[in-house]
Structures are given as structure tokens and as C-alpha cells.
Amino acid sequence: MNDKPENEVMDIVYYCMYGFSGYFFLYFYVHWKLSGILTLVYIVLWSLFAYLYELAAQAVDIFDFSKGYDRIYSFPIYLYIQSFFILFFHFITKEYGKLKQKF
Known part of the structure; x- marks a missing residue:
């Protein structure tokens, strides 16, 4: 929710x-x-950027x-989410290839 009814640049x-x-x-x-180790480096760099x-x-x-969330959790969460995102991308790409062959 916005802190004001009008939109601000932020x-x-x-x-x-x-x-x-x-x-x-x-x-x-x-x-x-x-691929390979470059994927790991890529995920770490993007997680650092997000952090x-x-x-x-x-x-x-x-x-x-101020409500109790500790920023120390953010970096591991970014690592996990971005790793999952790449795995999901490969899964979807593979399934799309299978589906495409059927038709």
C-alpha cells in the first residue's frame, strides 16, 4: 500500500x-x-545485486x-528463488519441447 493516495517516483x-x-x-x-559453474556464479551475482x-x-x-525482519535472510532467499527460477525455466522448456513434438 502506498503511504499517500497519489503515486510518487519511488x-x-x-x-x-x-x-x-x-x-x-x-x-x-x-x-x-x-551452464555449469557459470550458472552458479550468475545466480550469486544476481543475488548480490538484489540484496x-x-x-x-x-x-x-x-x-x-522495523517489524522484526532481519535482512540477513534476504541473500539466501534470493539464492533459493533464483535457483528455482532457472530450474523451473528448464522444466518448462523441456515440457514445451515434448508437447511441440506431439503436435
């Missing part, structure tokens, strides 16, 4: 943050045809962690 940044970063995360992964973006968002009061 609201737009907040709304775009996860959608754009998720899109570019997968786009560059496919574009660069990463730093979260720090910046907190600095400008987009995120408020």
Missing part, C-alpha cells in the same frame, strides 16, 4: 523492481547460454524492516 521504482529484474535475470541467462537493491530501497524508505 512507488514506480518499487512496482518495477521485481518484474524487470526477473525478466532481465532470465533474458541474460538465455542470451549468454550459461544491494534491497539495501538501497531501505535507505530511501521503500522497505521498513
Whole structure:
């Protein structure tokens, strides 16, 4: 929820943050045809980027962690989610290939 009824510049940044970063995360992964250890490095770098973006968002009061959330959990969560995202992408790509062969 917004803190004011009208939109502010930081609201737009907040709304775009996860959608754009998720899109570019997968786009560059496919574009660069990463595999093996490079995939692991890629996930770690994007997780670091997400963590730093979260720090910046907190600095400008987009995120408020005063209710007990500890930022130390964020980096492992980003690692997990981005790893799952790549695994899910490979699963969907494989299933699409199977379905495409049937028709």
C-alpha cells in the first residue's frame, strides 16, 4: 500500500523492481547460454545485486524492516528463488519441447 493516495517516483521504482529484474535475470541467462559453474556464479551475482537493491530501497524508505525482519535472510532467499527460477525455466522448456513434438 502506498503511504499517500497519489503515486510518487519511488512507488514506480518499487512496482518495477521485481518484474524487470526477473525478466532481465532470465533474458541474460538465455542470451549468454550459461551452464555449469557459470550458472552458479550468475545466480550469486544476481543475488548480490538484489540484496544491494534491497539495501538501497531501505535507505530511501521503500522497505521498513522495523517489524522484526532481519535482512540477513534476504541473500539466501534470493539464492533459493533464483535457483528455482532457472530450474523451473528448464522444466518448462523441456515440457514445451515434448508437447511441440506431439503436435
